[in-house]
Amino acid sequence: MSNTKFYLPAPSAAAGFVAMLNRDLLLSYRHKGELANPLIFFLMVITMVPLGISPDPQFLASLAPGMIWVVALLASLLSMDVLFRSDFDDGSLEQLLISPQPLYFMVLAKVLAHWMVTGLPLTLAAPLLGVMLALPEGGYMPLCLTLLVGTASLSLIGAVGAALTVALRKGGLLLSLIIMPLYIPILIFGASAVSNAIDGFAIMGQLAILGAFAAVAIVLAPIAAAGALRVAING
Amino acid sequence: MRRTDALGVIALTDSLIDVIDLSCKRDQRSLFEGLTHTFCPGDIVQIEGPNGSGKTSLLRILTGVCSDYQGDILWRGQSFSTDRLDYLNHLLYLGHLPGVKKSLTPRENLHWCSGMNSGHLQIPIVDALEEVGLAGFEDTPCHHLSAGQLRRVALARLYLTPTPVWILDEPFTAIDKSGVGKLETLLCEHAAGGGCVIMTTHQELSLEGVDKINLRDYQPKLVQWQQEEWGIDV
Numbered sequence: 295m296s297n298t299k300f301y302l303p304a305p306s307a308a309a310g311f312v313a314m315l316n317r318d319l320l321l322s323y324r325h326k327g328e329l330a331n332p333l334i335f336f337l338m339v340i341t342m343v344p345l346g347i348s349p350d351p352q353f354l355a356s357l358a359p360g361m362i363w364v365v366a367l368l369a370s371l372l373s374m375d376v377l378f379r380s381d382f383d384d385g386s387l388e389q390l391l392i393s394p395q396p397l398y399f400m401v402l403a404k405v406l407a408h409w410m411v412t413g414l415p416l417t418l419a420a421p422l423l424g425v426m427l428a429l430p431e432g433g434y435m436p437l438c439l440t441l442l443v444g445t446a447s448l449s450l451i452g453a454v455g456a457a458l459t460v461a462l463r464k465g466g467l468l469l470s471l472i473i474m475p476l477y478i479p480i481l482i483f484g485a486s487a488v489s490n491a492i493d494g495f496a497i498m499g500q501l502a503i504l505g506a507f508a509a510v511a512i513v514l515a516p517i518a519a520a521g522a523l524r525v526a527i528n529g
Numbered sequence: 530m531r532r533t534d535a536l537g538v539i540a541l542t543d544s545l546i547d548v549i550d551l552s553c554k555r556d557q558r559s560l561f562e563g564l565t566h567t568f569c570p571g572d573i574v575q576i577e578g579p580n581g582s583g584k585t586s587l588l589r590i591l592t593g594v595c596s597d598y599q600g601d602i603l604w605r606g607q608s609f610s611t612d613r614l615d616y617l618n619h620l621l622y623l624g625h626l627p628g629v630k631k632s633l634t635p636r637e638n639l640h641w642c643s644g645m646n647s648g649h650l651q652i653p654i655v656d657a658l659e660e661v662g663l664a665g666f667e668d669t670p671c672h673h674l675s676a677g678q679l680r681r682v683a684l685a686r687l688y689l690t691p692t693p694v695w696i697l698d699e700p701f702t703a704i705d706k707s708g709v710g711k712l713e714t715l716l717c718e719h720a721a722g723g724g725c726v727i728m729t730t731h732q733e734l735s736l737e738g739v740d741k742i743n744l745r746d747y748q749p750k751l752v753q754w755q756q757e758e759w760g761i762d763v
Contacts, residue, residue: 300693300723302618305647313644317633324632324670385626392592393645394618400645528595 318407358427359488374452413445436491457522551600578744
C-alpha cells in the first residue's frame, strides 16, 4: 500500500503501560468508596478482635501476627473481584485486547494500579493495627516488610483468578475457591516471619521465600491472566 | 485474488485483508461457512443478515478477539496471527459496547485510547470531540452523557487515529439523523483516502458503492435444507 495518509508509528509499550496505569489510578480515585472498602474491612475486623476474644495484651500479642495477615489476605481477596469486571462490562476489555500492545504489560499495569490502591494502603495501615493488637516491638518492621512483598504476590495471583472468572455473572465464590489455595503459602511464610521476628529468630529465610514468590508471580501471573482474559472474551 | 506460488501462499496485489473459506461455529451450531472475500483499500463493506446470523461474530473474528473459526485470514498477504501487533496497530474496532468509562470524562477516555494505540493523533482530542458534536462536554464525566453521546465519544476515535482498517459494529446505534449523515460522509472520505470500512448496520444507508456481504448466502447447507423442509421463508 503506497499510502502516506496512514502514518502509524509502532506503539510504545512504555506509553501503553503508563496510559493504563494512569487510567486505573484515576478510576480508583473517582470511586473513592470502593477504594476504601478493603481498608475499612481490615480496620473493622481488627478492631473487633479484642472486643470479641480478649482484651488481654499478652494473649492479643500472640494472636497479632497471624490475625493481621489473615485479615489482610481476606481484604485483598475481597477487592480482587472488581479488577477486570467493569472493563468487561463496558467493552474496554475488548478494546484492551485488540490494542497493539503486549497484553502482558497491560495486565501488569492493571495489577500494579490495583496493588497501589489496596496492598499498599493495607501495608501502611498495618502498624496502626499492630498497636491495637498489642504487637510486640520487634514485629512492626517484619510485618510491614512481609506485607509489602506479600500483598504484591496476592494481587498478582488474584489477577489470574479474576481473569478466569470475569465472564461469569456470579464469579465471586469461584474466584475465592480458585485463588485461596494459592494464597496459603504466602500466608504461612508471612505470618511465621512476623512471629519468628517477635521471638528473636532470623527471618531472612521467610523473606527470601516471599520474595521468590513475588518474583515468580510477576513473571508468570500476568501471562496466565492474559491467556485467561483471551479465553473469557472469546466466548 | 491471484495465486502465485506453489506453496499455497497467496500473494495479493493491493488487498488489505483476505478472508479465505471462513467458517464459524457457535455452541455446535454453524453460523456461516465458506466465506471468501477480499477487502481492498477504498472498500466500504456492509455485512448483512438477520439477527443471529453471525454478523458480530464475523467482525469479532476479523479483529482477532474471537479465535473460534476455521479458515484463513490474511493481513497484507500474511496470516494475521504472524504479525498480530502490526495488524492491530492498523485496526480500529468499535463494538456493540462503546468501551467508554463512565466515570472518566470524554477527554480522559480518548487520552487513554490514544495512549494504548500508537499515540499518534491526527487532530487534537478537543477538535475530534467538536467534530462529533461534543464541544463543551470535554470535561463532563461520561455518566452525565446520554447513550447517543456516549457512542459519539467512541466515534471520535475515528477522527483521532489514522488507521486504515475500520471495523464498526452497528456504528449508527443511538445516533441522530444529522450524526448519521456526518458519519456516512466520514466513511466515504476514509474509503476515498485508501482506507477500508467493514461494518454492520440495520439502517438504510444513503452511501454509494457499498459492497454487501449477506451472511444468508453462506449459511450451512443443512440449515437451508431444514428451512425448505419446514417451510420457513428464507
